[in-house]
Amino acid sequence: MRHVAIIGSGPAGYYSAEGLQKEFGSDICVDIIDRLPVPYGLIRFGVAPDHQSIKAVSKRYEKVALSDNVRFVGNVMVGRDISIAELMDLYDAVILATGAPADRTLDIPGGDLPGVIGSAAFVGWYNGHPDFAELDPPLDVEAAVVIGNGNVALDVARILSKTPREFEGSDIVAQALDALSRSSIRTIHVLGRRGPHQIAMTPKELGELGHLEEAAPRVDPADFPPEGDDALLEPGMRKSVTHLRDFASAGGAKRKTINFDFFAMPVAVEGNGEVERVVVERTALDADLRSIGTGETYEIACGLVVSCIGYKTPPIEGVPYEHGRGRFANSEGVIADGLYCVGWARRGPTGTIGTNRPDGFEMAEKIAAKYRGGSSTKFGRAGLDSLLEGRGVDIVTFRDWQKIEAAEAARARAGSPREKFTQIEEMLAAVPRTKS
Numbered sequence: 001m002r003h004v005a006i007i008g009s010g011p012a013g014y015y016s017a018e019g020l021q022k023e024f025g026s027d028i029c030v031d032i033i034d035r036l037p038v039p040y041g042l043i044r045f046g047v048a049p050d051h052q053s054i055k056a057v058s059k060r061y062e063k064v065a066l067s068d069n070v071r072f073v074g075n076v077m078v079g080r081d082i083s084i085a086e087l088m089d090l091y092d093a094v095i096l097a098t099g100a101p102a103d104r105t106l107d108i109p110g111g112d113l114p115g116v117i118g119s120a121a122f123v124g125w126y127n128g129h130p131d132f133a134e135l136d137p138p139l140d141v142e143a144a145v146v147i148g149n150g151n152v153a154l155d156v157a158r159i160l161s162k163t164p165r166e167f168e169g170s171d172i173v174a175q176a177l178d179a180l181s182r183s184s185i186r187t188i189h190v191l192g193r194r195g196p197h198q199i200a201m202t203p204k205e206l207g208e209l210g211h212l213e214e215a216a217p218r219v220d221p222a223d224f225p226p227e228g229d230d231a232l233l234e235p236g237m238r239k240s241v242t243h244l245r246d247f248a249s250a251g252g253a254k255r256k257t258i259n260f261d262f263f264a265m266p267v268a269v270e271g272n273g274e275v276e277r278v279v280v281e282r283t284a285l286d287a288d289l290r291s292i293g294t295g296e297t298y299e300i301a302c303g304l305v306v307s308c309i310g311y312k313t314p315p316i317e318g319v320p321y322e323h324g325r326g327r328f329a330n331s332e333g334v335i336a337d338g339l340y341c342v343g344w345a346r347r348g349p350t351g352t353i354g355t356n357r358p359d360g361f362e363m364a365e366k367i368a369a370k371y372r373g374g375s376s377t378k379f380g381r382a383g384l385d386s387l388l389e390g391r392g393v394d395i396v397t398f399r400d401w402q403k404i405e406a407a408e409a410a411r412a413r414a415g416s417p418r419e420k421f422t423q424i425e426e427m428l429a430a431v432p433r434t435k436s
Ligand code: NAP
Pocket: 147, 148, 149, 150, 151, 152, 153, 155, 192, 193, 194, 198, 199, 200, 202, 205, 265, 266, 291, 308, 309, 310, 311, 349, 350, 351, 352
């Protein structure tokens, strides 16, 4: 029997556990540790609340979680309740699947003014992440600027545009739904520092903007390269660009507008104690398709800026870290003997949820190649339990989580799958504090 601890219960964590089951059969004991009392990481807190079909992948993780040799250990924070060194003493292998939940900072003058919000915080707010429950973004403003041309920028622009009716069936948290339904935002500017052929938006997600009840996407036709150049794009990208061309040629106004500003690099955020405008420099592309400033600037008046420019993995004490790329320093997922990383903590914040599957399976194969056969000298689960008990840490098991899940379902508004608890105390109050 081998003992493995996985830190993080998002997609990368659960695919790693599934991979370990496949490699070791019943000869493995896996503990999936999460700092929150609720599992699924990015699925619960990152995937947009109006994309319920994507969230359904958690059913697959549930199957893994309910098997005998895998355990969810929630409400345990590595670095506070237990150190990496202690975990490495207790388990044969430790896998960091901590994702990339921190915002890359917008490093421009005024980037820290009140009203400038990173997408991790903004997305966390409408998805009920306890760290961001109190965010209270300024929505009593006429215009918002969304920085970035990736799928997160699309999520944020869409959420800012939807009517309450369009949130039916979603699990957006009540406080965000209330705030958004009172929003006075009429214009959302989505800034891309490069052009329509350099976007990182996928076609399905981009196409959704064409069907919003009250918001119409707008693109300046002058921003496109000649139409014939679209043939050189790979098919997915070609579809995305076709959506943009459709937006550029569509007529008819709606109450709200989503303006795509291409070749638009934010260089400063200005305002008297809060965001009042973004200064944007027009850009051009160099031979390597990188954006270069032209020196020409313009201003966008706005009261909210959401910066969707990527994420980083928070460092953990004692674990080598690559600051430039915002992830753990690793060689193909290996950080040190017995210490591994998977998913965004390994690769950086790119790819779909499914990309984590081969990643997790590959790591399981690596661990199996090293540890299959032979027996462990580690204390594993029993050692963890006694150490945490000694420290007075109340762990939340998967059965406990199912009680939280049932309580969230029971208090859901009509048509919604759940009303999430947004405070850790509320989550814990929904379960008797057992350590089974
Ligand atoms: P992303 O796809 O890497 O996009 C980041 C965007 O930010 C890029 O357009 C980038 O422009 C821009 N950017 C970076 N630094 C900037 C700066 N200093 N100033 C201005 N713009 C800057 O990241 P993401 O949108 O956070 O998404 C992360 C991952 O999650 C992606 O793989 C995404 O597809 C995935 N995701 C998927 C879905 C979905 O499938 N529904 C939803 C959300 C997220 P450059 O290209 O010029 O660098």
